[in-house]
Amino acid sequence: MTQRRAVSGPTGNVRRPGEDERTEWREGLRPGVPPVSSPAIFVTSTKLGCEAGRQMEYLAAIRVPAMRRLIQVSDGVSVHLKKDLIDKLLYRTTMGLRVGGVVYCLVALYVAAQPSNK
Amino acid sequence: MAHQAHAYHMVDPSPWPLTGAVAALLMTSGLAIWMHFHTMTLMTLGMILLLLTMYQWWRDIIREGTFQGHHTPPVQKGLRYGMILFITSEVFFFLGFFWAFYHSSLAPTPELGGCWPPTGITTLDPFEVPLLNTAVLLASGVTVTWAHHSIMEGLRKQAIQSLALTILLGFYFTFLQGMEYYEAPFTIADGVYGSTFFVATGFHGLHVIIGSTFLAVCLLRQVQYHFTSEHHFGFEAAAWYWHFVDVVWLFLYISIYWWGS
Numbered sequence: 279m280t281q282r283r284a285v286s287g288p289t290g291n292v293r294r295p296g297e298d299e300r301t302e303w304r305e306g307l308r309p310g311v312p313p314v315s316s317p318a319i320f321v322t323s324t325k326l327g328c329e330a331g332r333q334m335e336y337l338a339a340i341r342v343p344a345m346r347r348l349i350q351v352s353d354g355v356s357v358h359l360k361k362d363l364i365d366k367l368l369y370r371t372t373m374g375l376r377v378g379g380v381v382y383c384l385v386a387l388y389v390a391a392q393p394s395n396k
Numbered sequence: 397m398a399h400q401a402h403a404y405h406m407v408d409p410s411p412w413p414l415t416g417a418v419a420a421l422l423m424t425s426g427l428a429i430w431m432h433f434h435t436m437t438l439m440t441l442g443m444i445l446l447l448l449t450m451y452q453w454w455r456d457i458i459r460e461g462t463f464q465g466h467h468t469p470p471v472q473k474g475l476r477y478g479m480i481l482f483i484t485s486e487v488f489f490f491l492g493f494f495w496a497f498y499h500s501s502l503a504p505t506p507e508l509g510g511c512w513p514p515t516g517i518t519t520l521d522p523f524e525v526p527l528l529n530t531a532v533l534l535a536s537g538v539t540v541t542w543a544h545h546s547i548m549e550g551l552r553k554q555a556i557q558s559l560a561l562t563i564l565l566g567f568y569f570t571f572l573q574g575m576e577y578y579e580a581p582f583t584i585a586d587g588v589y590g591s592t593f594f595v596a597t598g599f600h601g602l603h604v605i606i607g608s609t610f611l612a613v614c615l616l617r618q619v620q621y622h623f624t625s626e627h628h629f630g631f632e633a634a635a636w637y638w639h640f641v642d643v644v645w646l647f648l649y650i651s652i653y654w655w656g657s
Contacts, residue, residue, distance in 0.1 A: 338621070340621050341620065342462065342463070342620070345462075345463050348463075349464055356408040357408050357456050357459050357460055358408070358411065373415075382437075382438060383422055386425065387429075390432060
């Protein structure tokens with residue numbers, strides 16, 4: 279069964295004509311708030327105009343819309359295995375440690391419960 | 397394609413709760429095995445499993461909230477209740493250690509010399525490093541509030557800088573406290589004074605490390621554009637936890653460092 283995604287805040291992966299990934303992301307901001315931060319009084323910058331676009335991608339590129347498209351695929355796969363290879367690898371490692379750990383624990387407790395011959 | 401007719405989140409079946417329970421079993425049994433047979437393998441295995449569980453469980457919550465949009469207002473309300481209840485349980489945890497401290501310090505026994513601090517204990521000067529630690533944590537409370545307002549105003553650069561500063565202050569506190577532990581003229585084995593001091597401040601230090609880690613994850617998420625000005629509960633939860641850690645320190649400082657010296 280697929281659940282309808284109720285999105286609060288930014289829109290989902292639906293774009294209106296003329297929009298790009300930045301526009302989609304900018305809609306997460308409150309209405310009337312400019313996407314570019316106003317310069318603090320101790321920052322002197324004279325390159326506001328041409329750098330406005332680049333300032334949106336300060337420190338990292340926007341990958342949230344792409345991640346949304348990947349994670350929202352309706353293929354019946356649980357959320358913990360959505361990213362295929364890396365998720366499977368982590369999951370199998372964790373399961374192996376879990377099962378092996380329980381067996382090791384039970385053996386260790388059995389051995390520890392044996393009376394000592396001191 | 398069927399759709400749900402409500403705003404709540406029906407979670408996909410998850411293996412992480414059972415994995416976490418097994419990790420707890422391995423860590424506790426491993427602790428007993430370490431104490432009696434001097435081998436740390438089982439306990440280490442439990443800790444690795446715990447780290448894997450925490451990483452994958454919280455990764456899945458981020459996927460469900462930020463990428464799938466399941467954290468509607470009613471769901472967020474539940475998450476807020478959950479965090480408040482968890483912090484309340486932590487308050488009671490620390491209350492126990494404060495109870496132990498006051499039980500011993502308000503009526504010191506003849507074995508201690510009938511006084512507090514006990515005879516032979518050289519206490520730390522509360523107006524040296526402990527006072528600096530207090531200033532550091534209070535300042536970090538200011539910077540985390542600055543970060544919150546920056547996120548709400550959509551000021552990305554300021555949010556990242558103030559959040560990074562908060563984390564740095566947290567690390568600075570941990571470093572200073574570590575130096576104090578190393579230089580302290582008494583140990584945990586020095587009677588009830590040592591026990592109450594190191595257990596109470598030690599657990600507080602652990603919570604500072606946990607809080608710093610939580611804020612660091614929030615910093616990574618802020619850099620990755622996960623938070624919006626309207627919806628950033630992960631950060632709010634981290635900020636609440638950080639304020640809680642700050643308040644516990646204030647009580648520790650006044651009770652153990654200042655009054656107790």
